[in-house]
Amino acid sequence: MKYKAVIGLEMHCxxxxxxxxxxxxxxxxxxxxxSNVCPFDLGFPGTMPSLNKKSVREAVMMALVLxxxxxxxxxxxxKHYFYPDLPSGIQLTQNTMPVGVDxxxxxxxxxxxxMVYIHDIHLEDDAAxxxxxxxxxxxxxxxxxxxxxxxxxxxxLYSAEEAVAFLEHMRSxxxxxxxxxxxTAKGQIRCDVNVSIMDEDATEFGTRVEIKxxxxxxxxxxxxxxxxxxQSELKAAGRYDEVVQETRRYDDVSGTTQxxxxxxxxxxxxxxxxxxxxxxxxxxxxxxxxxxEIPRLALERKDMYTGTYGLSEYDAAILVRExxxxxxxxxxxxLGMDPKEACNWITVNIIxxxxxxxxxxxxxxxxxxxxxxxxxxxxxxxxxxKQAKEIFFKVLAEKKEPSAFISKENAQISNEGxxxxxxxxxxxANPSEVEKYRGGKExxxxxxxxxxxxxxxxxxxxxxxxxxxHRKLDQ
Amino acid sequence: MTYxxxxxxxxxxxxxxxxxxxxxxxxxxWRNSREIQERYNAFVTVTDKAEETEVTDHVLSGIPYGAxxxxxxxxxxxTGGFQALCDYxxxxxxGPADRLAETGAVLAGKTAVGESAAVRNPWDPExxxxxxxxxxAAGAFPFALAVDTGDSIRRPAAYxxxxxxxxxxxxxxxxxxxxxxxxxxxCGVFARSTADAAxxxxxxxxxxxxxxxxxxxxxxxxxxxxxGDFAGKKLCYVKELCDIRNYPDADETLKxxxxxxxxxxxxxxxxxxxxxxxxxDRALLEAVSSIxxxxxxxxxxxxLTGINGLVFGPRGEGRSWAEQIKNHRTxxxxxxxxxxxxxxxxxxxxxxxxxxxxxxxxxxxxxVDAWKELFRAYDAVIQPAGTGATDAAVLExxxxxxxxxxxxxxTIPDGFVDGLPAALNITGNCYExxxxxxxxxxxxxxxxxxxxxAKEVRK
Numbered sequence: 001m002k003y004k005a006v007i008g009l010e011m012h013c014x015x016x017x018x019x020x021x022x023x024x025x026x027x028x029x030x031x032x033x034x035s036n037v038c039p040f041d042l043g044f045p046g047t048m049p050s051l052n053k054k055s056v057r058e059a060v061m062m063a064l065v066l067x068x069x070x071x072x073x074x075x076x077x078x079k080h081y082f083y084p085d086l087p088s089g090i091q092l093t094q095n096t097m098p099v100g101v102d103x104x105x106x107x108x109x110x111x112x113x114x115m116v117y118i119h120d121i122h123l124e125d126d127a128a129x130x131x132x133x134x135x136x137x138x139x140x141x142x143x144x145x146x147x148x149x150x151x152x153x154x155x156x157l158y159s160a161e162e163a164v165a166f167l168e169h170m171r172s173x174x175x176x177x178x179x180x181x182x183x184t185a186k187g188q189i190r191c192d193v194n195v196s197i198m199d200e201d202a203t204e205f206g207t208r209v210e211i212k213x214x215x216x217x218x219x220x221x222x223x224x225x226x227x228x229x230x231q232s233e234l235k236a237a238g239r240y241d242e243v244v245q246e247t248r249r250y251d252d253v254s255g256t257t258q259x260x261x262x263x264x265x266x267x268x269x270x271x272x273x274x275x276x277x278x279x280x281x282x283x284x285x286x287x288x289x290x291x292x293e294i295p296r297l298a299l300e301r302k303d304m305y306t307g308t309y310g311l312s313e314y315d316a317a318i319l320v321r322e323x324x325x326x327x328x329x330x331x332x333x334x335l336g337m338d339p340k341e342a343c344n345w346i347t348v349n350i351i352x353x354x355x356x357x358x359x360x361x362x363x364x365x366x367x368x369x370x371x372x373x374x375x376x377x378x379x380x381x382x383x384x385x386k387q388a389k390e391i392f393f394k395v396l397a398e399k400k401e402p403s404a405f406i407s408k409e410n411a412q413i414s415n416e417g418x419x420x421x422x423x424x425x426x427x428x429a430n431p432s433e434v435e436k437y438r439g440g441k442e443x444x445x446x447x448x449x450x451x452x453x454x455x456x457x458x459x460x461x462x463x464x465x466x467x468x469x470h471r472k473l474d475q
Numbered sequence: 476m477t478y479x480x481x482x483x484x485x486x487x488x489x490x491x492x493x494x495x496x497x498x499x500x501x502x503x504x505w506r507n508s509r510e511i512q513e514r515y516n517a518f519v520t521v522t523d524k525a526e527e528t529e530v531t532d533h534v535l536s537g538i539p540y541g542a543x544x545x546x547x548x549x550x551x552x553x554t555g556g557f558q559a560l561c562d563y564x565x566x567x568x569x570g571p572a573d574r575l576a577e578t579g580a581v582l583a584g585k586t587a588v589g590e591s592a593a594v595r596n597p598w599d600p601e602x603x604x605x606x607x608x609x610x611x612a613a614g615a616f617p618f619a620l621a622v623d624t625g626d627s628i629r630r631p632a633a634y635x636x637x638x639x640x641x642x643x644x645x646x647x648x649x650x651x652x653x654x655x656x657x658x659x660x661x662c663g664v665f666a667r668s669t670a671d672a673a674x675x676x677x678x679x680x681x682x683x684x685x686x687x688x689x690x691x692x693x694x695x696x697x698x699x700x701x702x703g704d705f706a707g708k709k710l711c712y713v714k715e716l717c718d719i720r721n722y723p724d725a726d727e728t729l730k731x732x733x734x735x736x737x738x739x740x741x742x743x744x745x746x747x748x749x750x751x752x753x754x755x756d757r758a759l760l761e762a763v764s765s766i767x768x769x770x771x772x773x774x775x776x777x778x779l780t781g782i783n784g785l786v787f788g789p790r791g792e793g794r795s796w797a798e799q800i801k802n803h804r805t806x807x808x809x810x811x812x813x814x815x816x817x818x819x820x821x822x823x824x825x826x827x828x829x830x831x832x833x834x835x836x837x838x839x840x841x842x843v844d845a846w847k848e849l850f851r852a853y854d855a856v857i858q859p860a861g862t863g864a865t866d867a868a869v870l871e872x873x874x875x876x877x878x879x880x881x882x883x884x885x886t887i888p889d890g891f892v893d894g895l896p897a898a899l900n901i902t903g904n905c906y907e908x909x910x911x912x913x914x915x916x917x918x919x920x921x922x923x924x925x926x927x928x929a930k931e932v933r934k
Contacts, residue, residue, distance in 0.1 A: 024684075039567060043781045045555060046547050046569060046651040048686055080780050084796045089780025137796075270823035272773060272832060275658035277687055 003197040003235060005228045006205055007163050008119075008155040009220075010192040011170060012148050013180050014126065015058045021147030022049035022092060022125050029186050033140035041128075041144040043087030048276040049076075049125075055147040056099075058179040059123040060282065060290050062149055063100025065173050065297070066118045070287060071097045074123075074280040079269040084139055085127040093124035093150075095271040105173075108299055109165035116166050117154040124148050129187075149180075155194065155205065160224035164217050167191065172298045176323045184216050191220050195227040197235060206231070207240075210247045211257055223250040227257055301326050309339035318347050324361045325351070331368035337375055345371055349389075353396060365399040366392070373402050381414035381461050382406060414461040416468070419452075422460070423468050426451045437473055445469065479503050480614045480928050483538055483671045490530045490537050497528045497537030497581065504539035504583040507615040515595040517609040519544040520552050520585040528579045535678055536579030541619035543607050544585045546572050546662075547651035555653035556588030559788040559807025569651030570686065571620060571662050571679040578678045586610050586619060590627050596634055597929035598895050602863070605631035611665040612637045612929040618666040618675050624655045625767055626874035628663045629886040629900055633861025636888045636896030636927055638919075639665050640672040640912070643905045644881025645690050647676065648683030654778040656771045659878040667926045669887065669916040673697035676908070690906075700909035701916040706747040708914055710901075711853040712740065715757045716870045729864035731892040736859040739889050739899055742921060751853070755845055757869075762838050764872040766879070769822050769835035775812075776819025782807060843880040850904035855914055860886045860900035874900055883908040885915045888924035894932040896924075 020027045023040040030036055040047040056074055063070055077095040103118030126146040128139050151170070157163045171189065174180040181188055191214045196206040209227060214220050231243050247266075248257040298320040305316035320326045325346065332342035354361060374391055377383045383391065383406055391405040413419050426448065427434055437444040452465050478486060478500055489495045505521060512518040518541075530537050547553050547565040554560045568576065576582075586606030587594050596602035597613040604612075605627060607619035612635035621628050623641035632639025641663040649660055662679065666672040677697045683689045715721060719733045740750050784791045784803030791803030808816065822831035849856055858873055877884035882902050889899040899918065903911035919925050 042786055044547075044565070044567075045553075045560065045563070045653040045781065045787070046545075046649070048650060048654075048657075050684060050687055078777055080777060082780065082783060082797070082800050084785050087781065087783075087786045089783060090777060268825050270777070270820065270825075272777070272823060272828075275688075275774065 002200065003228075003232050004200050004202075005158055005160075005224070006155045006196050006198060007157040007159075007224060008194040008208075009153045009157065009163055009166065010150060010194075011153075011167060012150045012190045012192075013170075013174055013182055014188040015055055015147040015149055015180050016178065017052055017054045017058070017147055019052055020125070020145040021052045021055040021123065023145045024050065025145070027146050030142050033138070034142060036142045037144065041087075041141050043089070049092055049145075049274070051076075051277055051280060052147065055123060056280065056282075057290055058147070058177075059099045059121070059149055060287060061177055061294060062151070062174070062179055063103070063121050064287070064291050065177060065294060066100055066103035066105050066121055066151065068100025068103035068118060068121060070100060070282060073097075073282055074099065074277075076123075076274040076277050077271045078274050079124075079271055081267055081269060083127070084137065085130050085144075087128070087141070087144065091125060091127065092274055092277075093271075094122035096273065098122035105169070106299065107166050107169040109162050114162065114165075115156075116169075117156045119152040119154050121149060121151040124150060155196070155208075160221045160228075163193070163224055164221050167217050167220060169299070172321075176295050176297050187215065190215050193220055193223055193227075195224055195231070197228060197231045206235075207243045207245055209243065209245070209257075211250050212247055212260065214250050219250055219252050222252070222255055223257060226250075226255060230257070295323065298323075298326070301330075305329075305339070305343075309333075309343075311339060311343050315343050315347055318351070319343065322361070328361050328368055332371055335368055335372040337368075337372055341375060342371070345375070345392075349392060353393075364396060366395050370395055370402050377402075377406060381412060381464070383412055384462070387412070411459065412461045413456055413459050414464055416464065419460060419464055420468055420472075422455060423448075423452060423465070423472060426455065427472060434473065445473070448473070477503065477614070479507050479539070479616050480926070481617065482668055482926060483534060483617050483666075483674050486538055486617065487534045487536075497530060497579075500537060501525060501539050501581055501583060504581075504616045507613070508541070508584045508610065511597075511610055511613045511615050515597055515600075515604070515609050515613065517586055517594050517604070517606045517613070517615075518584050519554055519556075519587055519606070522551060522582055522584055525581050525583075528581055531579055533578045533678075534674055535575065537581065538579075538618075539581045539583040539616045540575070540675075541584045541586050541607055541610050541616055542572060542582060543605075543619070543621040544588050545622050545653045545655075546585075546620055547653070548572055548582060548585065551582065551585060553585070553653070554588075557782060557788075557807060557812070558809065559782045559784065559803060560653075562789065563787055565651070567651060570648030570683045572651070574679045574681070575620075575675075580678070583616055584610070586621075590631050597931065598634075598636065599931070599933040601933065602634050602895065603631070604635055607665045608632055608635040608637060608639065611635070611667060614928045618664055618671050620662065620664055620675075620679075622652060622655065623661045623663045623878065623884075624659050625771065625878055628661075628665065629874050629877070629884055630861045632665055632886040633888075633896065633898030633900070634863070635665075636898070636924065636929060637665055637667050638669055638672050638885065638887050638915075639663065640669075640676060640885040640915075641877065641883070642676055642680065642908050643690075643883045645686075645688040646692050646695075646883075646908065647679045648681070648686040648689050650683050650685035654774075656774040657778060658774060659771065659881075661878065661881070667928075669885070669912055669919050669925075670698060670701055672885065673701060673912050673916075692908075695909060697909060697912050700913050702913055703917040703920050704913070705743075705917045707749075708747075708855075708917075709749045709751070709853045710743065710855050710857050710914070711751045711753045711849060712736075712857050713755050713760075713873070714752045715755055715760055716858055716873050718752075721869075722864075722867050724866050726864065726866060728892060729862055729867050732859050732862040732864065732897055735890045735892060735897050736899070739918070740857075743918065746917075746921060750857075753849060753853075755849075759838075759842050759845055760869045760873065763842060763875050763879075764868065766835045766838040766842070767872070767875045768818070769831050770839060772815045772819035773823050773832050773835075774819070776816045776823065779808070779812065779816055839879045842876055846876055846880055846882065846902075847904065850907075854907075854910055855901050855903045857902075858900050860898040862892075862897075874902075877902045881905055883911045885911060887915050887919050888927060889918070889922060890924070896927075 025038040098120040596604040608631035647662040791799040884902040
């Protein structure tokens with residue numbers, strides 16, 4: 001393509017909290033419409049917002065993750081518009097003083113690293129959700145006044161791939177920080193995408209088109225691809241004046257974007273500071289305590305896994321996909337497991353078991369301590385690798401401590417003295433075979449191994465058995 | 476026997492002694508209210524049922540009262556003065572109404588909203604009044620709740636010859652009180668004595684989880700603070716407001732009001748108070764009304780966005796939601812409200828904000844700072860309240876400053892001009908409600924207007 005695409009994203013993410021950001025009703029997805037509502041959510045006359053401290057904490061945390069500058073205090077602005085999803089006609093947002101401005105975060109895209117610059121991130125409340133039917137529409141206020149964090153990037157993304165990589169990165173960051181479930185299927189992430197094109201060597205941006213309410217990452221990808229193609233074709237055909245500053249919507253059935261409203265119809269939101277929320281001071285101590293609670297994020301962990309631990313890109317990526325799995329892995333390392341061994345157990349056995357049984361890693365009975373116990377016993381020679389695997393599945397299925405499956409009877413014989421005596425007995429009982437072996441019939445070695453296994457009913461440590469047999473026969 | 480002209484403390488004593496009962500008081504309040512409604516149009520609703528109340532140790536138990544129709548009252552029609560809310564019966568009560576209910580006070584009626592020509596002044600039908608002020612002045616009950624936004628408690632109190640008190644912003648919760656200008660709305664009270672105003676505010680104040688602007692006033696005890704000790708108090712008045720020489724075209728009424736005020740200054744000095752004349756930049760005083768217009772219209776238009784008929788009020792007709800909202804607002808908001816909405820939308824418009832709204836906020840800050848400067852040297856600023864003089868706009872508008880700063884401010888009757896009540900306003904620094912009420916109590920005790928009931932001096 002002969003034009004460069006320039007993309008800016010607005011990513012709205014619903015935050016996790018017990019109550020809503022500006023009211024006392026429950027913040028949570030519910031199938032039963034209008035079950036999590038209170039007078040404020042419905043815009044009852046005389047009701048006022050009560051700011052949720054937890055939402056502020058989460059907003060501050062994400063602003064810190066994005067390396068933004070924080071304001072001295074939290075200030076909210078009223079944004080006005082008439083629409084049935086907004087009963088009070090007022091959305092509370094942060095127009096004049098967002099919780100974070102001028103941030104930057106490094107992401108990975110297609111194997112290379114890229115800085116994404118953040119214009120701002122601000123805390124606001126969500127509107128009600130609506131369903132439209134042929135001749136009627138219904139409103140569910142459960143989402144009304146729920147906490148929403150909106151981040152706005154600079155126009156610094158240059159492809160659909162980069163845009164989606166950034167969104168994936170942020171989804172992971174939200175989940176790692178525990179600030180959001182970040183589930184697109186539940187509508188917890190919604191995006192607006194700004195797209196323009198320009199000549200490769202141009203210095204000025206082209207005409208910006210905004211695509212509103214794109215609700216899945218694959219739709220973001222498709223919408224950008226479509227919009228870049230549409231604008232490029234018009235420009236190539238000398239009809240670039242037909243690309244106008246406007247708001248469009250993405251239709252995932254046809255895979256196209258369609259005009260919603262032009263710049264001239266833009267709404268004047270008449271922002272001004274919300275008088276009912278006194279300025280809420282962000283003390284440096286509090287901000288620091290929040291900063292200390294930010295966990296290491298996926299990309300940093302992945303770098304450590306491939307660097308320090310020598311894992312493959314592929315394995316490291318699997319381990320960091322979910323924070324819980326990564327935490328599990330790191331716990332195994334802390335206990336003393338070999339990183340590659342822990343990685344193998346997790347990526348091969350544990351994840352397969354989780355998928356098959358539809359469990360999360362935290363729901364498994366088998367904790368890192370159990371896994372360490374099993375592998376440590378293999379290392380000590382108490383059990384064989386084969387037994388280890390059996391015990392692993394027994395622990396998962398029967399929800400019992402692994403020690404319950406390592407008893408005197410099934411314990412491997414790894415004691416040199418004990419095994420030596422058994423071997424001595426077998427050699428003494430088979431003098432002619434010993435004679436033939438020493439005479440050059442080396443195939444008989446397996447016969448002796450078989451005899452040891454038969455006598456110990458398979459419990460003899462196979463490595464030690466072979467070692468001792470060689471020592472005694474080859475002397 | 477009539478009881479409703481008595482003070483809260485007198486009634487409490489009669490109730491404790493068993494000389495009257497809550498029911499007898501309520502019946503009289505209802506009777507008076509219906510009569511006052513007929514004569515002066517002061518009510519939206521006179522209630523007709525109330526839960527039986529017991530007389531307890533609380534001085535407000537069993538005492539009937541009125542509330543401006545801006546206060547949400549559970550199970551009782553609450554219109555906020557809007558046609559759009561003509562059917563709204565809340566399922567919860569406003570924070571202050573809840574607090575009063577806990578004391579055992581009994582809601583006897585909902586009064587007409589704001590200062591309005593539709594409500595007749597019980598002294599003079601030609602004069603303006605407010606529903607709650609009219610009802611208290613005419614003796615419906617001893618006190619009534621109202622909202623002071625610009626000066627809408629303190630001015631009607633002056634016209635009606637009673638006490639009007641607006642505490643420090645955030646002392647009384649606004650939860651469930653239909654919003655006008657959120658940054659200036661103050662819940663307050665009309666009463667016929669400073670003591671009654673203090674008692675009611677004591678009962679209503681306090682932190683409320685549903686109003687983040689409330690502050691902890693648990694160590695403030697207004698009634699207990701009324702000692703009337705005047706020695707050592709430092710008061711001031713602003714020359715640019717109170718000196719007759721500022722008004723070359725003053726009519727006889729204004730002259731009489733200012734003369735009455737100066738007599739009171741002499742009286743206060745005689746009682747040992749220091750009263751100084753101070754000077755404030757006249758340009759600031761002249762900007763007050765424009766600043767109020769801009770900010771009040773801006774916040775009003777915002778608060779009125781919720782009047783859209785989708786959740787409340789009769790759903791507007793129309794084929795689309797936009798049409799329905801438009802028709803609902805066209806019919807549900809009267810002309811004066813529409814004017815506010817249009818001015819408000821204009822001053823908040825993106826390209827106008829800097830010039831109008833933000834400048835108004837800067838002006839508000841300058842004026843508040845000027846008053847705070849006065850409070851560094853003085854306990855209170857006093858001025859004549861509600862002279863009704865059309866040729867003294869700066870004086871008439873000056874009480875708005877109390878709302879700009881969220882200052883505690885109280886108006887008390889201090890004489891008569893042309894047979895109609897004259898009044899004195901006392902305004903102090905934020906959080907100094909005890910001091911301001913004590914000063915008012917002291918001044919009130921020097922005069923003989925406490926507890927007065929309106930008499931129709933003109934027909």
